[in-house]
Amino acid sequence: MARRVAIVGTGQTYHKSHRLDVNGRELINEAVTRALADCELSIADIDAIIIGNMDHFESINYVDTWSVEGSGGYMKPIMKVTTGGTTGSSVAIAGYYHVASGLFDKVLAIGWEKNSESDTTAAIVTCSDPIWDRFSYSGAIPSLATEASAYMEQYGATQEDAARVAVRERTHALNNPYAQMYNRPITIKDVMESPMLAYPIKLLDVCPRTDGACAVVFAAEGVAEKIAVRPAWVKSCSVRHTTTWFGDVDYNTGMLSLKRASKEAFEKAGIKDPVEEIDVAELYLPYSYAGLKWIEAIGFCGPGEGPKFIWDGNTDMGGKLPINPSGGVMCTNCIGATALLRVAEAAIQIMGKGEARQVPDVTNAMATGFGGCWWSDVVILGKDKPN
Amino acid sequence: MGIDRKDTELLTVTFDKGMPYEWSIGKYGSRFFQEIKEHKRFLGTRCPKCGRVLVPPRRICGPCFQELDELVELSDTGTIMAFSVVNYPFIDPATGIQRPIPYTYGYINIDGSDNIFSHIINETDANKIKVGMKVRAVFKESQEMEGNIQDIKHFEIIR
Ligand SMILES: [Zn+2]
Numbered sequence: 001m002a003r004r005v006a007i008v009g010t011g012q013t014y015h016k017s018h019r020l021d022v023n024g025r026e027l028i029n030e031a032v033t034r035a036l037a038d039c040e041l042s043i044a045d046i047d048a049i050i051i052g053n054m055d056h057f058e059s060i061n062y063v064d065t066w067s068v069e070g071s072g073g074y075m076k077p078i079m080k081v082t083t084g085g086t087t088g089s090s091v092a093i094a095g096y097y098h099v100a101s102g103l104f105d106k107v108l109a110i111g112w113e114k115n116s117e118s119d120t121t122a123a124i125v126t127c128s129d130p131i132w133d134r135f136s137y138s139g140a141i142p143s144l145a146t147e148a149s150a151y152m153e154q155y156g157a158t159q160e161d162a163a164r165v166a167v168r169e170r171t172h173a174l175n176n177p178y179a180q181m182y183n184r185p186i187t188i189k190d191v192m193e194s195p196m197l198a199y200p201i202k203l204l205d206v207c208p209r210t211d212g213a214c215a216v217v218f219a220a221e222g223v224a225e226k227i228a229v230r231p232a233w234v235k236s237c238s239v240r241h242t243t244t245w246f247g248d249v250d251y252n253t254g255m256l257s258l259k260r261a262s263k264e265a266f267e268k269a270g271i272k273d274p275v276e277e278i279d280v281a282e283l284y285l286p287y288s289y290a291g292l293k294w295i296e297a298i299g300f301c302g303p304g305e306g307p308k309f310i311w312d313g314n315t316d317m318g319g320k321l322p323i324n325p326s327g328g329v330m331c332t333n334c335i336g337a338t339a340l341l342r343v344a345e346a347a348i349q350i351m352g353k354g355e356a357r358q359v360p361d362v363t364n365a366m367a368t369g370f371g372g373c374w375w376s377d378v379v380i381l382g383k384d385k386p387n
Numbered sequence: 388m389g390i391d392r393k394d395t396e397l398l399t400v401t402f403d404k405g406m407p408y409e410w411s412i413g414k415y416g417s418r419f420f421q422e423i424k425e426h427k428r429f430l431g432t433r434c435p436k437c438g439r440v441l442v443p444p445r446r447i448c449g450p451c452f453q454e455l456d457e458l459v460e461l462s463d464t465g466t467i468m469a470f471s472v473v474n475y476p477f478i479d480p481a482t483g484i485q486r487p488i489p490y491t492y493g494y495i496n497i498d499g500s501d502n503i504f505s506h507i508i509n510e511t512d513a514n515k516i517k518v519g520m521k522v523r524a525v526f527k528e529s530q531e532m533e534g535n536i537q538d539i540k541h542f543e544i545i546r
Contacts, residue, residue, distance in 0.1 A: 020399065021397060059402065117399075119477060119478045121475075121477035121478070122477055122478040122479070122480045123480075125477075125479070125480050125481075126480050130408070130410050131410055131412050131416060131443075131506050131535070132443050132505070132535065132536060134480070134481055135481065135506075135507075135535075135536040135537060136492055136493075136505050136506050136507050136536075137492070138473045138477065138486065138490075138492055138507065139477060140493040141471075141475070142471035142473050143470035143471075143492075145492075146468075146469035146470060146471050146492070146494050147469065149469050149471065149518060150468065150469045150518060153518045153519075156434075188432075195474070196472075196474055197473075197474055197475045198471040198472060198473045198474060198475065198492075199471060199472045199513040200472075242449075243449050243450075244449075245502070246494075246503070246504035246505050247442075247494065247500050248449070248503070248505050248507050249503070250439070251468060251469050251503075252495070264490060308494040322492050
């Protein structure tokens with residue numbers, strides 16, 4: 001039987017497009033130092049480390065070994081986990097597994113990226129199949145654009161609907177000094193007038209490229225309560241990775257992996273009505289249209305109802321179910337850290353440490369990861385110890 | 388006397404050399420390119436368990452975890468399931484230089500198959516292309532073919 005596990009500390013860097021003042025190890029160290037300070041532990045207290053990034057982005061192949069100075073992994077059990085965009089949620093879930101197994105009491109999960117060190121799109125293209133897909137594939141944006149065009153065709157959603165999501169993220173980022181897009185609000189008109197990158201996605205519909213890192217400390221029941229005043233308990237984790245072929249994705253059925261992962265995670269967490277029972281969600285929404293379509297896959301609203309759900313203000317701060325109080329992926333995207341930031345921000349909401357971006361009275365928080373070829377991870381955190 | 392730490396210029400180191408790889412296409416994939424060269428038609432494989440015809444042809448159906456050995460002959464036409472006109476510059480890792488833009492990335496359901504084939508459509512005006520349109524593959528001349536994905540030049544809309 002798995003042990004109960006909680007998040008007891010989080011740390012993140014102030015995110016920027018270029019951090020030329022630090023190398024990767026030093027960037028990692030900033031996040032680790034902040035996470036340890038957050039839970040008042042020292043590196044000596046940490047039993048094992050999980051680290052991940054998109055290793056081809058920096059062309060660093062043995063990140064686990066290469067990073068020990070920054071991570072604090074010197075003479076400790078350390079493992080690298082890398083799964084594309086879901087890397088951040090994978091390191092979190094692997095950290096959870098380590099503690100839940102009973103073999104380690106306190107585990108540090110780290111995600112990081114220096115996107116400034118390579119051509120991000122070129123690097124992402126190398127994730128696709130070299131024989132069949134790489135010739136026509138052009139990175140994350142057009143494969144998302146194909147999904148968006150199919151969604152618009154199916155439900156009559158508009159570019160303005162998507163722009164409303166983009167505006168929400170930037171508005172929320174006004175409350176998050178860590179966000180790369182901190183203090184850079186936009187309007188629907190700004191989004192609509194921004195350059196078309198790949199129809200129907202415009203510049204302000206997509207995430208930026210970021211240098212940044214995040215670290216999260218997981219601790220076992222019995223230990224966690226002594227470290228944190230209010231630990232963020234892991235109620236459930238769910239992982240669904242589907243296919244490696246972009247052509248095998250059915251763009252009309254919605255995000256199958258997210259649908260399945262959400263369903264399982266809610267069931268395991270005992271959540272029957274997600275909209276009523278989830279108080280805040282930090283979702284890996286790499287582009288605005290995901291804020292319409294993917295919340296349908298999660299089950300926050302029915303198929304085709306995403307735009308209305310958004311326009312009604314349900315997902316704004318003060319709404320029924322605030323999404324991405326941090327500003328989300330469209331305001332900060334250091335890819336290997338991105339999904340871990342979702343988990344960390346969800347934990348921050350449970351722990352009541354969100355300051356200006358805090359949602360009041362959070363009992364349950366949800367975090368997701370997205371990556372690879374339409375893969376999804378879901379993590380549910382709660383204020384109360386799981387059954 | 389210490390070292391003056393002020394005003395240090397922040398430097399980066401650049402790596403820009405080629406690094407070749409040789410990827411095995413496999414049995415059915417190799418046959419796919421042979422069919423294109425000899426008959427200008429597509430080839431898929433059928434899964435005995437779920438019944439789907441998959442293209443490019445492969446030996447394993449992921450969802451069924453099932454070995455496939457039935458080769459299925461397909462035509463050179465299909466339907467646009469989704470598309471995107473790419474307008475932003477990026478380095479093509481296959482060539483090391485910027486990929487020519489704009490170009491249209493298309494998801495095409497090849498007639499007789501049950502999944503999507505990714506390729507390029509030679510229409511970059513977003514107003515002239517729609518999901519559901521029929522397309523036909525345009526191939527290189529047989530003698531110019533090299534046994535790779537670029538033996539298919541692009542897909543053109545059947546108007
Ligand atoms: Zn099958």
